[in-house]
Amino acid sequence: MSAPYRRTVVDAAGWDAAADAMEAGDTTLLSLWAEIGCVHLAVLDAEGIEILSLPCPDGYFPSIGRRHPPAIRLERAVRDLFGLEPEGLPDPRPWLDHGRWGDEAVPAAAYPFLPVEGEALHQIPVGPVHAGIIEPGHFRFTCDGETVVRLEARLGYVHKGIDRLLAGAPLARATKIAARVSGDSTVAYALGFAQAVEQAWGLAPPLRAVWLRAVMAELERLAHHLGDWGAICNDAAFSLMLAHCGVLREQVLRTAATCFGHRLMMDRVVPGGVAADLDAAGMAALQGLIAMLRARVPPLVKLYDDTASLQDRTVGTGRVSPALVAQFGAGGFVGRAAGRAFDARRATSYAPYDGLRFEVPVLQAGDVNARVWVRIREIEQSLSLLEQLLPGLPAGPVRIPPEDLPHGPAEGLALVEAFRGDLFVWVRLEAGQVQRCHFRDASWFQWPLLEAAIEGNIVADFPLCNKSFNCSYAGHDL
Amino acid sequence: MRRTLLQGLLHRPLTEAAPRAEETAAVELAHALNTAAQRKLGRSLSIREIDAGSCNGCELEIHALNNAFYDLERFGLRFVASPRHADVLLVTGPVTQNMREALERTVRATPDPKWVVAVGACARDGGVFARSPACLGGVASVMPVDLVIHGCPPTPIDLLRGLLTLFAPGAAGRAQSS
Numbered sequence: 028m029s030a031p032y033r034r035t036v037v038d039a040a041g042w043d044a045a046a047d048a049m050e051a052g053d054t055t056l057l058s059l060w061a062e063i064g065c066v067h068l069a070v071l072d073a074e075g076i077e078i079l080s081l082p083c084p085d086g087y088f089p090s091i092g093r094r095h096p097p098a099i100r101l102e103r104a105v106r107d108l109f110g111l112e113p114e115g116l117p118d119p120r121p122w123l124d125h126g127r128w129g130d131e132a133v134p135a136a137a138y139p140f141l142p143v144e145g146e147a148l149h150q151i152p153v154g155p156v157h158a159g160i161i162e163p164g165h166f167r168f169t170c171d172g173e174t175v176v177r178l179e180a181r182l183g184y185v186h187k188g189i190d191r192l193l194a195g196a197p198l199a200r201a202t203k204i205a206a207r208v209s210g211d212s213t214v215a216y217a218l219g220f221a222q223a224v225e226q227a228w229g230l231a232p233p234l235r236a237v238w239l240r241a242v243m244a245e246l247e248r249l250a251h252h253l254g255d256w257g258a259i260c261n262d263a264a265f266s267l268m269l270a271h272c273g274v275l276r277e278q279v280l281r282t283a284a285t286c287f288g289h290r291l292m293m294d295r296v297v298p299g300g301v302a303a304d305l306d307a308a309g310m311a312a313l314q315g316l317i318a319m320l321r322a323r324v325p326p327l328v329k330l331y332d333d334t335a336s337l338q339d340r341t342v343g344t345g346r347v348s349p350a351l352v353a354q355f356g357a358g359g360f361v362g363r364a365a366g367r368a369f370d371a372r373r374a375t376s377y378a379p380y381d382g383l384r385f386e387v388p389v390l391q392a393g394d395v396n397a398r399v400w401v402r403i404r405e406i407e408q409s410l411s412l413l414e415q416l417l418p419g420l421p422a423g424p425v426r427i428p429p430e431d432l433p434h435g436p437a438e439g440l441a442l443v444e445a446f447r448g449d450l451f452v453w454v455r456l457e458a459g460q461v462q463r464c465h466f467r468d469a470s471w472f473q474w475p476l477l478e479a480a481i482e483g484n485i486v487a488d489f490p491l492c493n494k495s496f497n498c499s500y501a502g503h504d505l
Numbered sequence: 506m507r508r509t510l511l512q513g514l515l516h517r518p519l520t521e522a523a524p525r526a527e528e529t530a531a532v533e534l535a536h537a538l539n540t541a542a543q544r545k546l547g548r549s550l551s552i553r554e555i556d557a558g559s560c561n562g563c564e565l566e567i568h569a570l571n572n573a574f575y576d577l578e579r580f581g582l583r584f585v586a587s588p589r590h591a592d593v594l595l596v597t598g599p600v601t602q603n604m605r606e607a608l609e610r611t612v613r614a615t616p617d618p619k620w621v622v623a624v625g626a627c628a629r630d631g632g633v634f635a636r637s638p639a640c641l642g643g644v645a646s647v648m649p650v651d652l653v654i655h656g657c658p659p660t661p662i663d664l665l666r667g668l669l670t671l672f673a674p675g676a677a678g679r680a681q682s683s
Contacts, residue, residue: 123603156608161564184601184607186601187558203633210560274572280569293562
């Protein structure tokens, strides 16, 4: 159902060859992570996903970021969390480690932001606590008048030590933690974790569960795309759209609660199946929701498209080039708005998407407007997927009982499509416990592009750009 | 746009009735609220939200309070952009080591009288992150908490009930005994 598992232990030469291939654009970096004494690299090539492992008994490994910049932040995180030194890393500053994990009496050192030279420039520091109800992160704007000449983000404020918490966690607890890595993608995270565990143990969850997972994943996508659409317009001072999208989003969440007992569907996807079944009342609620959205979304699309003052703010704002998107392997609406036709549902065609009809909308402009339109098109696709899923829903059990799950040592991976892009999960299990688990949120390759998107735009357009990216802080900081 | 606006005028409001104050099992009052402060502030509270390490699930539901169904502002409650304008600090997350100072500084920037409300399982006691050395394990480990709103995440109705408890002393008493 998901990509076949390939992991190879390589030497430094093999590691370098992988960097060559990524630098040349032949392969795409999926993730880079570590455990004690070993560093792993996941790449996507024509044959699928391959994991390369480089043992580093001396605590060093050749930096991939030196050749392929998208790896830089991942390598900084590896060094902060596992103490392995990426040799030749172009940016040696700590990333997730803010100098606050040791003695409380020792004050944390100031973070060395990139130096800025130029008489006319001024800086605006923003965060970690922002004006809105959003997650914490620090943005350092350097401006020439109103124009942003550089944005530098500093993240890591919500680092909760998830890698360490998962090491040695019994499966049930690990499943709960996985569902809380990034709350807005709780279904996607739970799905990715479940698929990785199932691949490791060679389990096939009941067919009905596989279909119900897709119902939940599409509901999650609908809710967030609707929410983002309204919020982006609100950041362009068009609050009418926020009000309407907010109502639709709320109705999606209420339907989710009716169907699966939780508005965000947290803890509903578990290894071996799902923890909630859809009854007749839930089915009727879903059908009502689809009919309502089919009627209510098109007028809003027209409203968005016909409002010149809104288009004035979104068209041409926060442009990311297709070249940069391809280099970073950026997924989701960030990638698809700039020519990268990648969707994990299509790329690894995990069930049930292998048997469903859907399009992957791709635009070229790479601006805020394109990211809005990708969302709008995906709302239509999600509705169409739900319309295919509901009548075809197989009957039968929805879960392999937890006591029937295997216990043996095994490894597995998954690449699933969260609402904001592809989510990579790798897990190693032992004695019914997670020994090591790694999540790579789509945001890892989207955050750096936000810095590129805002360059040359005015400060006042930053909220608009930021919302159109809607990267996860929690999913990135782990 | 005219059609959309006109339809908005013709529709009945979506806003729902407020949750009843006695249904406050979802909240936990740390101590009796200062009634003098309550009287001074009346029924108008400015809220500043602080994410101290949440998974962002709580933020989604706090956001929902502003939608047409819950319409928080009809209760005199509104979210403000600066802690200097706030009466209530709504804190989410298990308080990460990396957010501790920012949280403390934000609270210090808030004028008295103020109330600290811990929202969600993580803010209550660290939730599933309680064992992590990167987290302090709940808001109470850093500062006194006046009210805890349960849930993972709390639903908008849970949040409303909790916030209404702040200025309904009768409901507060019941919350304590439940």
